[in-house]
Amino acid sequence: MTSSGPESSGRSSPLLAAALLGLLVAAGVGVGAEVAGRSADRDADSARAISAAGRQAQGERVEGARVLVFGGKNKYGIATGDRYSLHPDASRTGEPPDKADRDLAARVVTEQTPRARWSQDSVTAATPLPSGRGAALVTLPPTPTPVHHPWLPALGAWLLCVGLAFALAQLAPAGVRRFAGAAGLACLRIATALTGPIGAALGGALVALLLWRPTARVLGHLLFDPVPYYYVMPALIGLTVLIMVPFSIGVGMSLFKYLDGAWSFVGLSNFVEVLSVGSSGDTRFYWTLFVTILWTGGNVFFHVAIGLALALLLKDGVGRLTAVYRVLLVLPWAIPNYITALTWKGMFNKEFGAVNAILRMVGMEPVDWLGSTFLPAFSANLVTNTWLGFPFMMVVSLGALQSIPEELYEAAKVDGASAWTRFVRITLPLLKPALFPAVILGCIWTFNMFNIIYLVSGGAPNGETDILITEAYRAFRVLGRYGYAAAYSSVIFVILLTYTIITNRLTRSTEGAFD
Amino acid sequence: MRKLSLVWGGAVGRGGSGGKKETPPSDEPVAKAAAKPAKAPVKLKLWHSYRGAERAAMEALVAGYNKAGRAGTLEAQAIPFDALNDKITAAIPRGHGPDLFIFAHNMIGPWADAGIVESVGAWANEKLLGRFADATVEALVYKGDIYGLPLAFKTVALFANRALTKAEPKTLDELVTAAKAARNPETGVYGIVYDALKLYTNAPWLHAFGARIVDDEALPAFDTPEAVAAVKWARALMLEHKVVPEETSTHLANTLFNTGKAAFMVAGPWFLAEKAEGVELAVLPLPEHEGRPAAPFMGSEAVMLSAKSANKQAAFDAMEFLTNDASARLRWKQSRQTVANKAVYEDAEVKADPVTSAFRTQLDRSVKMSSSPRMQAIWSEADRALHRSIKGGVDPKEALAEAAKRIKDDIQRAGK
Numbered sequence: 001m002t003s004s005g006p007e008s009s010g011r012s013s014p015l016l017a018a019a020l021l022g023l024l025v026a027a028g029v030g031v032g033a034e035v036a037g038r039s040a041d042r043d044a045d046s047a048r049a050i051s052a053a054g055r056q057a058q059g060e061r062v063e064g065a066r067v068l069v070f071g072g073k074n075k076y077g078i079a080t081g082d083r084y085s086l087h088p089d090a091s092r093t094g095e096p097p098d099k100a101d102r103d104l105a106a107r108v109v110t111e112q113t114p115r116a117r118w119s120q121d122s123v124t125a126a127t128p129l130p131s132g133r134g135a136a137l138v139t140l141p142p143t144p145t146p147v148h149h150p151w152l153p154a155l156g157a158w159l160l161c162v163g164l165a166f167a168l169a170q171l172a173p174a175g176v177r178r179f180a181g182a183a184g185l186a187c188l189r190i191a192t193a194l195t196g197p198i199g200a201a202l203g204g205a206l207v208a209l210l211l212w213r214p215t216a217r218v219l220g221h222l223l224f225d226p227v228p229y230y231y232v233m234p235a236l237i238g239l240t241v242l243i244m245v246p247f248s249i250g251v252g253m254s255l256f257k258y259l260d261g262a263w264s265f266v267g268l269s270n271f272v273e274v275l276s277v278g279s280s281g282d283t284r285f286y287w288t289l290f291v292t293i294l295w296t297g298g299n300v301f302f303h304v305a306i307g308l309a310l311a312l313l314l315k316d317g318v319g320r321l322t323a324v325y326r327v328l329l330v331l332p333w334a335i336p337n338y339i340t341a342l343t344w345k346g347m348f349n350k351e352f353g354a355v356n357a358i359l360r361m362v363g364m365e366p367v368d369w370l371g372s373t374f375l376p377a378f379s380a381n382l383v384t385n386t387w388l389g390f391p392f393m394m395v396v397s398l399g400a401l402q403s404i405p406e407e408l409y410e411a412a413k414v415d416g417a418s419a420w421t422r423f424v425r426i427t428l429p430l431l432k433p434a435l436f437p438a439v440i441l442g443c444i445w446t447f448n449m450f451n452i453i454y455l456v457s458g459g460a461p462n463g464e465t466d467i468l469i470t471e472a473y474r475a476f477r478v479l480g481r482y483g484y485a486a487a488y489s490s491v492i493f494v495i496l497l498t499y500t501i502i503t504n505r506l507t508r509s510t511e512g513a514f515d
Numbered sequence: 516m517r518k519l520s521l522v523w524g525g526a527v528g529r530g531g532s533g534g535k536k537e538t539p540p541s542d543e544p545v546a547k548a549a550a551k552p553a554k555a556p557v558k559l560k561l562w563h564s565y566r567g568a569e570r571a572a573m574e575a576l577v578a579g580y581n582k583a584g585r586a587g588t589l590e591a592q593a594i595p596f597d598a599l600n601d602k603i604t605a606a607i608p609r610g611h612g613p614d615l616f617i618f619a620h621n622m623i624g625p626w627a628d629a630g631i632v633e634s635v636g637a638w639a640n641e642k643l644l645g646r647f648a649d650a651t652v653e654a655l656v657y658k659g660d661i662y663g664l665p666l667a668f669k670t671v672a673l674f675a676n677r678a679l680t681k682a683e684p685k686t687l688d689e690l691v692t693a694a695k696a697a698r699n700p701e702t703g704v705y706g707i708v709y710d711a712l713k714l715y716t717n718a719p720w721l722h723a724f725g726a727r728i729v730d731d732e733a734l735p736a737f738d739t740p741e742a743v744a745a746v747k748w749a750r751a752l753m754l755e756h757k758v759v760p761e762e763t764s765t766h767l768a769n770t771l772f773n774t775g776k777a778a779f780m781v782a783g784p785w786f787l788a789e790k791a792e793g794v795e796l797a798v799l800p801l802p803e804h805e806g807r808p809a810a811p812f813m814g815s816e817a818v819m820l821s822a823k824s825a826n827k828q829a830a831f832d833a834m835e836f837l838t839n840d841a842s843a844r845l846r847w848k849q850s851r852q853t854v855a856n857k858a859v860y861e862d863a864e865v866k867a868d869p870v871t872s873a874f875r876t877q878l879d880r881s882v883k884m885s886s887s888p889r890m891q892a893i894w895s896e897a898d899r900a901l902h903r904s905i906k907g908g909v910d911p912k913e914a915l916a917e918a919a920k921r922i923k924d925d926i927q928r929a930g931k
């Protein structure tokens with residue numbers, strides 16, 4: 001950011017970030033569509049294989065033959081042996097034949113498309129076929145090999161074309177730019193022919209980005225004065241591989257629905273489902289959001305209050321053991337947090353836990369911490385995470401406190417300022433530059449503090465102490481709705497991004513970092 | 516009974532004459548596979564999560580298979596149980612997974628739908644499947660195809676600490692009486708311990724009262740007066756008779772039982788490996804209620820075939836070996852595994868073992884878990900409902916109805 005000064009780069013960097021974000025999302029969508037396309041192809045392939053095999057396998061018509069076929073979503077007709085067929089009276093087998101979708105069964109069987117691989121002996125009766133319909137069983141050749149798009153080589157070719165267009169646009173003198181643009185478009189058209197509409201969309205986004213001035217400037221530097229970029233390259237590669245790629249795939253996934261190993265594009269409906277109040281008046285998202293904010297606010301308050309108080313104590317020293325205390329107080333932070341969480345969960349046990357043992361000892365009624373009401377369970381989570389979180393704030397505050405010059409306090413003392421005034425007028429303002437970024441960071445960490453909620457209260461009672469990230473996990477893990485979970489996570493990301501931008505604007509707390 | 520004409524179109528190829536071409540598969544596909552190891556044996560990978568004696572037994576079997584000169588050679592890899600499910604789900608679709616893996620049948624639904632596990636219907640015939648107790652095979656059938664061959668079954672049963680109780684309760688009422696007799700607040704001895712707020716461990720009570728957990732389509736069916744009665748009974752154990760501690764994880768239950776603080780425990784065969792020295796225990800089948808057994812969920816632990824295996828024929832040969840009667844005997848001998856093979860339970864030595872016999876009896880009084888993908892949505896909501904109604908003072912009727920509704924909503928939204 002040299003030529004146009006800090007001001008213009010300052011203005012364009014959010015735009016640049018937005019454009020990059022858009023590109024990443026587009027890439028994610030592209031990958032998702034590719035995957036979805038491939039599974040659609042696989043289905044089409046097996047459909048072809050089935051119909052080919054079906055004609056080949058035109059079986060003799062068997063009047064009144066009985067075959068057991070399961071209905072519902074099942075695409076295939078399936079016959080089973082009598083030992084494994086579902087006897088109407090055997091409740092333990094789960095699905096009795098009267099529930100079978102007879103029409104589907106009959107259709108599948110007459111179309112010669114079952115995927116039955118049972119030996120002849122084991123095929124027996126369960127559901128009678130409607131008369132006039134034949135039955136035969138085919139077996140398909142082992143999993144038909146899916147036809148892959150040659151999309152990697154195509155992508156290579158396409159990148160080459162786009163790169164060429166860009167180089168023309170960059171290198172050509174101003175008068176020839178228009179021609180270069182046309183040439184670039186031609187290249188893009190060739191690229192599109194190779195990669196299809198998704199490639200075109202991606203290409204369009206990329207070309208727009210490349211021709212856009214700030215990007216062009218960065219890329220121009222990259223071409224003509226690349227040395228600084230070499231220095232940041234390792235970090236950039238790490239960031240791309242570890243954060244950008246998973247992030248863009250995640251955002252892309254949020255536009256898809258996953259079912260039975262296949263992805264299908266659903267647009268924004270996952271987001272609509274996350275944010276809308278359900279048909280049953282289920283306001284879970286907003287309650288969870290409220291709990292999450294309460295959780296974050298409560299935690300950060302206690303983290304800062306306890307951390308700062310301890311830092312003030314440790315700064316002036318508490319006798320000969322100050323150094324030992326410093327180490328001891330950092331320990332909660334040093335222990336893996338799931339171990340701490342499980343330990344606290346044990347301590348909150350109603351009958352055998354240490355917390356209630358202490359309460360009994362001092363003559364109080366034991367509390368049903370992880371039981372049936374919101375407040376005790378929420379408090380248990382809060383106490384656990386406060387234990388985990390204050391050392392970070394303490395370390396940050398301690399560092400900042402030690403950098404405050406002692407003269408300020410002495411001068412204030414001379415002027416007759418009380419200890420409280422000195423704290424409010426000197427300590428707090430000078431702590432601000434160190435503490436605000438720490439608080440922002442603390443909020444983001446706490447907002448997504450999955451381990452504590454999941455391990456201590458587990459959402460008890462009735463999911464009321466769940467926070468957004470544990471709900472997203474539930475969608476992902478328990479319900480297997482990967483697209484929906486991705487949308488949930490994207491919503492969390494947007495919330496945190498908004499929060500960070502707003503606090504940044506209000507406090508200008510990270511300003512120093514960019515100057 | 517007339518039989519279908521069976522036409523193996525795809526397998527036979529294009530040369531078939533259509534019409535009446537009958538090419539039934541060999542009655543002994545396994546023998547055939549084993550008979551011609553003409554090429555060098557193929558390398559097969561096996562993932563399992565066995566520990567301790569079960570792991571040693573599995574490794575002994577693998578070594579035996581590799582020496583037997585059959586179609587393949589096995590390489591077994593033990594993976595922590597908590598990670599195995601995720602590893603299988605993530606690795607196999609990308610082609611990095613094993614050829615074979617061992618897991619309980621309850622994941623078959625999701626894995627079959629996602630194309631992770633391969634049906635063995637092409638190779639497994641009646642004769643081969645006849646080795647196993649029916650229930651263990653039935654559990655492996657999903658949408659009419661069979662996935663895997665059963666190694667063992669796992670159910671919970673009633674463990675009794677003989678130092679604290681000599682009772683052999685036949686009914687739930689007798690169980691309550693015996694538990695109350697053993698309960699001693701002075702010494703901190705409880706009547707019965709188990710993970711009292713979970714569906715899995717409460718399922719026996721629901722079944723004993725005539726309730727069902729899920730219906731034939733794996734939708735929740737616990738929204739019934741029978742289930743409410745069962746939950747009320749379970750709540751009374753804790754709050755009225757005070758024979759069950761209020762918050763018990765499986766881990767805490769094990770500790771209480773091992774330290775002589777619990778007369779009875781509801782637990783599975785996996786506890787035997789954690790039993791403390793000196794605890795004199797008896798394993799009893801769970802009691803009955805009005806003639807209905809308190810039937811626990813049964814999990815059929817099976818060796819399954821990866822859909823991405825490059826050597827399915829050889830892999831099935833290994834599956835056959837690992838599950839044959841001789842292998843099952845070895846697994847029982849070395850680790851007292853509750854194996855799926857019927858023949859093993861005919862052995863005098865096995866019959867004489869009271870623990871194995873109790874679990875064998877329990878198998879006949881069990882309900883197989885559904886392997887439908889819908890189950891994933893059911894467990895946690897049902898656990899919550901039990902937590903609320905047993906401990907949280909919420910009316911069981913209301914909690915169960917709400918959970919059932921929520922699960923149905925979840926399932927409908929997920930499109931499953």
